Amino acid sequence: MRIRRLQRLAAAAFASLGLAVAADAGELAPLPPQPAGVPYPTQRWPEAAPGLGVDAQRLDAAFDAAFATAGRGGVSETRALLAIHRGAIVAERYAPGFDSQSRFQSWSMAKTVTQALIGILVKDGRLEVMAPAPVPEWHAVGDPRGEVTLDHMLHMSSGLANADGGVGPESFVAKLMFGEGSRDVWAFATAAPLIHPPGTFWAYSTATSMILSGVVGRTVGGGREGMLAFMREKLFDPLGMRSAVPEFDLAGTFLGGGFVWASARDWARFGLLFLRDGVWDGARLLPEGWVDYVRTAAPAPNNGVYGAQLWLNLEPKADQFKPLPGGPRSAISVNGNDGQMVVIVPTRDLVLVRLGEMQTSTWASVTGEVAAAVAAFPAISAEE
Amino acid sequence: MRFSRARMIGLLALGALLAAAVFARVRLAPQADVGAGFVAKLMCSCIFVAGRDAAACRLDLRPDLAPVRFEALADGVQAWVPLLASRTASHREGTGCTLD
Numbered sequence: 001m002r003i004r005r006l007q008r009l010a011a012a013a014f015a016s017l018g019l020a021v022a023a024d025a026g027e028l029a030p031l032p033p034q035p036a037g038v039p040y041p042t043q044r045w046p047e048a049a050p051g052l053g054v055d056a057q058r059l060d061a062a063f064d065a066a067f068a069t070a071g072r073g074g075v076s077e078t079r080a081l082l083a084i085h086r087g088a089i090v091a092e093r094y095a096p097g098f099d100s101q102s103r104f105q106s107w108s109m110a111k112t113v114t115q116a117l118i119g120i121l122v123k124d125g126r127l128e129v130m131a132p133a134p135v136p137e138w139h140a141v142g143d144p145r146g147e148v149t150l151d152h153m154l155h156m157s158s159g160l161a162n163a164d165g166g167v168g169p170e171s172f173v174a175k176l177m178f179g180e181g182s183r184d185v186w187a188f189a190t191a192a193p194l195i196h197p198p199g200t201f202w203a204y205s206t207a208t209s210m211i212l213s214g215v216v217g218r219t220v221g222g223g224r225e226g227m228l229a230f231m232r233e234k235l236f237d238p239l240g241m242r243s244a245v246p247e248f249d250l251a252g253t254f255l256g257g258g259f260v261w262a263s264a265r266d267w268a269r270f271g272l273l274f275l276r277d278g279v280w281d282g283a284r285l286l287p288e289g290w291v292d293y294v295r296t297a298a299p300a301p302n303n304g305v306y307g308a309q310l311w312l313n314l315e316p317k318a319d320q321f322k323p324l325p326g327g328p329r330s331a332i333s334v335n336g337n338d339g340q341m342v343v344i345v346p347t348r349d350l351v352l353v354r355l356g357e358m359q360t361s362t363w364a365s366v367t368g369e370v371a372a373a374v375a376a377f378p379a380i381s382a383e384e
Numbered sequence: 385m386r387f388s389r390a391r392m393i394g395l396l397a398l399g400a401l402l403a404a405a406v407f408a409r410v411r412l413a414p415q416a417d418v419g420a421g422f423v424a425k426l427m428c429s430c431i432f433v434a435g436r437d438a439a440a441c442r443l444d445l446r447p448d449l450a451p452v453r454f455e456a457l458a459d460g461v462q463a464w465v466p467l468l469a470s471r472t473a474s475h476r477e478g479t480g481c482t483l484d
Contacts, residue, residue, distance in 0.1 A: 073443035103434045169418040178421030178471075179414060182483045228479055245433050247480035261433045261480060357444060 028292055029330035029381060031277040032349040038087040040281040041272070042240035045265055048088040053378035059083065062373040063093050071359035077339070078369070079356035080104060080264035084272060085377060086349050094264075095356070103243055103261040104355040107336030111209040113235070113246075113270070114256030115154060115294060115309035116286060117216045119278070120234045123287040126219055129154065134215055137190045144194045150215065152198040153208045154308035155298030159196035162189055162207035173206045177258060181207075184251040186214040202303035202317075206257035209309060213256020224252040238280055239273060241266040258337075264353050271334065271342040271351035295332045311335050321363065327371045328384040339366035347384045348377040408468065416452075416468035421483055423452040424463035428473035428481035431456060 038046055050056040066078045076095040080102070083091040092100070106113070121127040127134070129150040138145035145160070152158045164173035175181050181188030189207035217223075220230040228246065231254070236244045243266045247259035262270070274294075278286025294308035304317040311323040313331040323333035324343060334342035338358040344351050354370050423445065430441035438456050454463040457472070460481065464470035473481040 071444075072447075073440065075440075075443075097436070097440065105429065105434070169415040174418045174422075175414070178425060178483070179418035182421055182425075224479060245478065245480045247429065247433075248482055250482055250484060259429075259480065261429065359444070 028295060029346045029384070031275060031291060031346050032380065034276055034281075035086045035349075040087075041265075041269055042238070042281060045084075045268070046088040048085075048090055050090045050376075051086065054085065054090065055376045059091055059373060059376035062369065062376060063091060065372060066354070066369040067093060067095065069361050069365065071357045071361075075357075077357050077359060077361045077366075078354060080353065081355075081373070082264045082268050082351075082353040083373060083377075084268050084351040084353075087272070089265075089268075091373075092264075100265055101243070101263060103245065103263055104267070104340070105336075106260040106262070106267075107258050107338060107340050108206065108209075109267070109334045109336040109340050109342060110213075110246075110256055110258050110260040111206075111309040112334040112342075113260050114209055114213045114216065114254075116235060116270075116273070117231065117256070118150060118154065118212060119286040119290045119294075121216060121219055122290070123284070127215070133211070134218070135190055135211065148194070148198045150212065151308075153212055154294070155199070155202070155300065155303075156204055156208060156306055156309075157199050157202050157298050157300040157303070158205070158208050159194050159198045159201060160192040160205070160208065161195045162192035163203035163205045164207075176207050176210065177255070183249060184253070185210040185249050185255065185257070186251065186253045189214075200300055202298055202300040202306060204306075209257035210253065210255065212309070213254040216256070217252070217254055224248045224254075227252075227254050235285065238283065238285055239266075239269045241269050264355055267334075267342050267355065268351050268353045271344050271353065274332065274334075275344050275346060275349070275351055307332065322367075324367055324371050324374065325364075326368075327374050328379070330381075330384060331374070339363065341366070341370055343370055343374065345374060345377070347379050347381045348374065349380055350374065350377050413468050416465035417471070419449055419452045420463045420465055420469040420471040422463075423449055423454050424461050424471045424473040425481055425483050427454055427456070427463065428461040428475055431461065432459070432475035433480045 066081050067076045069077045071077045079095045079098045081093050132146055133148050133150050148158050165171040176188055189210045217227045220226055243263040245261040247255050274291050277291050294310050298306050302317050304315045305312050305320050311333040313324045313327055313329055316322050324331050328345055328347050330347040331343055331345045341354045352373055427441050430436050431438055452463050452465055454461055460472055460474035462472045472484045475481050
């Protein structure tokens with residue numbers, strides 16, 4: 001079968017870069033190409049009416065429902081909802097006070113931005129995911145952390161004692177982002193000891209993503225300004241993400257675990273990059289095979305739904321949750337605190353962006369709203 | 385030397401006060417530090433990066449952060465818990481808000 005052979009070739013090409021594809025690429029749904037005649041949204045987003053096969057009424061009802069729940073201030077919990085079908089905006093709505101120019105906070109969606117930056121450096125031959133991570137603090141003789149690779153960290157399986165540990169003020173992640181660790185997240189995050197052999201235990205860790213963004217910053221050099229220039233030149237500018245604002249700590253490390261701001265339309269551009277296999281308007285931005293690598297579940301036995309700084313709509317293990325209950329298996333999700341979601345559905349050629357709050361709603365209600373919108377779009381492939 | 389009853393009570397009260405102060409420093413200061421950092425960072429980014437007004441931004445903060453006071457500055461936000469913690473987030477064009 002042609003697609004299978006292509007996937008194997010991609011896997012082989014990826015392996016030749018010194019990387020390994022963690023699972024059988026044959027299980028992954030094909031990524032749809034940009035439809036002929038539809039321009040990439042680098043300058044402006046193409047807009048279209050919902051096309052053939054889309055249940056427009058159902059889509060409209062799903063949008064209505066998503067904006068029906070009010071938060072504490074009376075503003076809708078959903079602040080922005082955007083559907084990109086076959087490369088064009090087919091539905092877009094904002095809560096009062098917000099519009100297509102408004103910047104929204106990423107929270108953990110920044111982790112996927114960090115992952116893309118790692119991918120760009122892998123493509124340029126400046127980082128290797130299977131090699132010990134370039135963290136000098138871990139490379140003293142006898143330090144077991146010297147065996148931690150970027151692959152382990154991308155998969156949230158470093159084995160370090162730096163998991164988020166809840167959301168309260170005493171949690172590791174709160175101290176990292178807002179407390180004693182916040183002036184120098186690299187120092188705080190890399191200081192954690194190893195408590196599991198690398199690769200054997202999955203634990204969601206914002207600190208680990210901060211180490212990854214620190215690795216990117218230290219690789220490109222030039223401090224805060226150097227990192228900003230790199231992000232713009234290699235990712236934001238090629239995609240036309242002109243609203244993107246990454247934030248930094250006092251020491252100059254990009255806060256890749258939680259802080260990027262961008263408009264809903266720019267978050268949709270970021271999602272489209274993954275839907276198009278890391279290729280943008282003929283130019284490859286992410287290495288060949290990268291999107292398959294990041295949408296393959298991390299191999300740690302206690303993980304079912306996490307890829308590489310990205311959520312997968314597969315079967316969750318204990319203490320995990322499915323990003324889009326009732327949605328297609330092929331869906332991958334860029335998720336952030338308070339219900340930020342960029343959902344990418346290869347089998348429907350769809351990107352759905354939901355941004356807002358979770359003051360009175362829950363993950364269950366938000367993902368239900370998003371799943372209802374996804375359900376309005378037809379499957380283009382049997383391998384949902 | 386014999387302590388008078390009043391002096392004994394006074395000493396005990398002083399001890400209790402000292403213990404409370406130590407407790408506050410050790411137990412509450414880190415929490416206050418996180419709370420002040422949270423409010424300074426989120427308010428700064430909401431006002432200067434998202435371009436929203438302070439009152440609307442304040443409504444998005446969790447009610448349990450009410451003890452944290454804040455003040456919008458020309459290019460940032462200072463947030464504090466009286467006697468326990470104070471943090472400032474400063475805005476810079478292009479790179480958003482940074483906690484001090």
